[in-house]
Amino acid sequence: MILDSKIPAGPLAEKWTKHKFTSKLVNPANKRKYEVIVVGTGLAGASAAASLAELGYNVKAFCFQDSPRRAHSIAAQGGINAAKNYQNDGDSVYRLFYDTIKGGDYRAREANVYRLAEVSVNIIDQCVAQGVPFAREYGGLLANRSFGGAQVSRTFYARGQTGQQLLLGAYSALSRQVANGKVKLYPRTEMMDVVTVDGHAQGIVTRNLITGAIETHAAHAVLLCTGGYGNVFFLSTNAMGSNVTAAWRAHKKGAHFANPCYTQIHPTCIPVSGDHQSKLTLMSESLRNDGRVWVPKTVAMAEKLRKGEIRPRDIQEEDRDYYLERKYPSFGNLVPRDVASRNAKYVCDEGRGVNETGEAVFLDFRDAINRDSEATIRARYGNLFDMYQQITGENPYQTPMKIYPAVHYTMGGLWVDYNLMTSVPGLYALGEANFSDHGANRLGASALMQGLADGYFVIPYTLGDYLAGLGTKPVDTNHPEFEKAVKGVKDKISKLLGIKGTKSVDYFHKKLGKIMWNDCGMARTAEGLTRAKAEIKALRAEFWKDVKVLGENEELNQSLEKAHRVADFLELGELMVDDALNRNESCGGHFREEYQTPEGEALRDDENFAYVAAWKYQGDEQEELLEKEPLVFENVKLTQRSYK
Amino acid sequence: MKLTLKVWRQKNNADKGGFVSYPLDGISTDMSFLEMLDVLNEELTEKGEDPVHFDHDCREGICGMCSLYINGKPHGPQQTTTCQLHMRSFNDGDTITIEPWRAAAFPVVKDLVVDRSAFDRIIQSGGYVSVNTGGVPDANEIPIPKTIADEAFDAATCIGCGACVAACKNASAMLFTSAKISQLAMLPQGKVERKARAEKMIAQMDAEGFGACTNTGACSAECPKGISLTNIARMNREYFSAVLSSENV
């Protein structure tokens, strides 16, 4: 099969308008005859479910938390981009498009990214109309800041809680449709499988997390808005429950998985403090607007710091190495995430790390406080500073923060065409769950934008086109495919509960995380990846022989929930390694040590790797099949990214 | 650190439940409270005993999923969420009592997990601005004074955890409900529907079986987000002005 991205013809700026016009419409009276399943209630899912219900479709919305409001999107801190150009500083739809393509290291589709930039302006209008309390200036208009490597101020924010406020806006729109009877909510319900009939997605199988009941739901289309898979690394900034299960099971039912190796390591997280660590906490990178990143110039001085013989404040200006400002004079502390992360790793590998483990650098607010006053800094970042103090016991107004990179976001995901449809007809993927818009590296404040763009402004048009072609015939839960899928799920549960091995699920998860972090993390080599592949295979075999899952299916059973998720991570991890091995170049978040410029920057190979790597599942324990979607650049010129 | 945990165990909603004591050793002060429970659960799993079930997700103090009534206080001794509470707030040798939220409107599901869907139903009864996707004015069309935007933001930071209910001797949900009513009543976007909203949300709150408010202020004192009591006063004003002119409810 050739993957058809279905990018509309015509000039870049007109593609989306034309496409909306040529898409088929569903007659308003017929909309209520369609059932749509939305799995996930984060920004992508909640906005999609609410918007589709408003149009008249019957929607069922699922999430594993106890309330849709708790989806992982709630944790996003820094902000959301939009090409409003309210600041008159030279922003435009084209500039946001260009920055996103360049930031993604030329590994995203032009047409998708342009559409994203185009609808970004509508998102802000929509959220304000819902009552989202964005930050404002004294004149009463919306405030903006520059964020994550952008040279214009296009980021809208709500203190350090932007994701929370945006999600509560989408959740309120969703709640309104629940009250209207157009959305039926299924919280504490986990999707276990997609059901396809004659190659089309027609429903899902779920597990009620409280009773263990395995149930089926039929629909004309299924939307997966199930977030990213960063937890394959065990330690990440993702919420504990974030998982790949929905996407992975869809993959096994025929949906291609694209660019799985593209993971984003975020430069500003609180460093690991010990083996007990269960997750890593992000310190929003908006902090890099005012904080200066540094380590001591010499290893000897770093050693004294680590031993506690001197304090950071004792180190004189001339003994500090503000390495980002030094190496990248024009972007300084605001270089993109991948560049900032890698450089933190380099200085720590040199032995200049500043905490006991040697894996931390300073983020210092001293100069900003002297310049703007403590009160100003408190107003900007108060809640982040409080959170830092709560977790570390140190006061960042008085001593520099310690930070280190951590896994944060996954650019890879289910392959989708321009309509957000996966390679399984009727099955869509939105938000972080798809691979579509960020190429090999995502810019800060662009995930919230993408999730809401997909849900509010893209899927309402593209889904209609598919449904209109489908006809209104009801789908049938009695089709044998449903029964087959239910049996598959039940068998898997019995198998997991039946192993009665000796090691807990977390044991395997932590081990997998270490393999991934060491060999498929910030820097990768063919040798390390080959080793990782063998180790993952062995760990997976051990899991299925020796995992210990207590309790039974017919109750709230958190070990069983985790076991399902970790089983899928153990398969995904191997595919990530395959993908990283295949991509013999460095681009964005994917850094292969063999491919770098003399200055140590990522060295792309556009001639051989300007494609989307879409992997097709071939069966248990079989190597997956690689299919390539070539990336065609008609508007931007591919250059070496330079932030000097 | 060495601790003794007295944990509420309850197999399901029908079960009567009771406390079980667990000794625990080797706890570091850098651990979060939930990481300490992770250690307990790994030990229980090792021994073949059912791990203690508790709700959690973000572990960053923002999703509102974690709960736990710790030594007689929702979210424990500090004014933060349980996931942000660290073991440095406790001493070696302490006995720590851990219970679920106790409220008729929050039935226990298992162990420390409760059902808070009543909160969702309160929001569904009117906690929104009735706008559809698309066709809205430009975001800068309606200026909002910064002070009002900030105040609305303060109310909007409620994470829906339910600690206010757990802290209240009447299990009242006034603080939670008033935070949403206040946020939307202050903003021009929410003003249009403010009366109907106040009436419907309060009616739903009563229907869910939450108790009355007797102004003791325990809710706000225990709220991890510091949601202020002035929201309750504002909600009462909204409500009384609404019922005086009401055609709703």
Ligand SMILES: Cc1cc2nc3c(=O)[nH]c(=O)nc-3n(C[C@H](O)[C@H](O)[C@H](O)COP(=O)(O)OP(=O)(O)OC[C@H]3O[C@@H](n4cnc5c(N)ncnc54)[C@H](O)[C@@H]3O)c2cc1C
């Ligand atoms: C700490 C942090 C800070 C961030 N800050 C920013 C920022 O400032 N700006 C920015 O643009 N981006 C930010 N991001 C990234 C951004 O938050 C996410 O990429 C985005 O919110 C993902 O939204 P989503 O709707 O795709 O998925 P999510 O919000 O992750 O939602 C997933 C949903 O799927 C459900 N689900 C998953 N699996 C199943 C299943 N099997 N069955 C049923 N339901 C399931 C979950 O219950 C949930 O409702 C941040 C991320 C993190 C981790």
Ligand code: SF4
């Ligand atoms: S008002 Fe405070 S305590 Fe109550 S639900 Fe909201 S955040 Fe939790």
Ligand code: FES
């Ligand atoms: S786990 Fe999210 S607030 Fe505690």
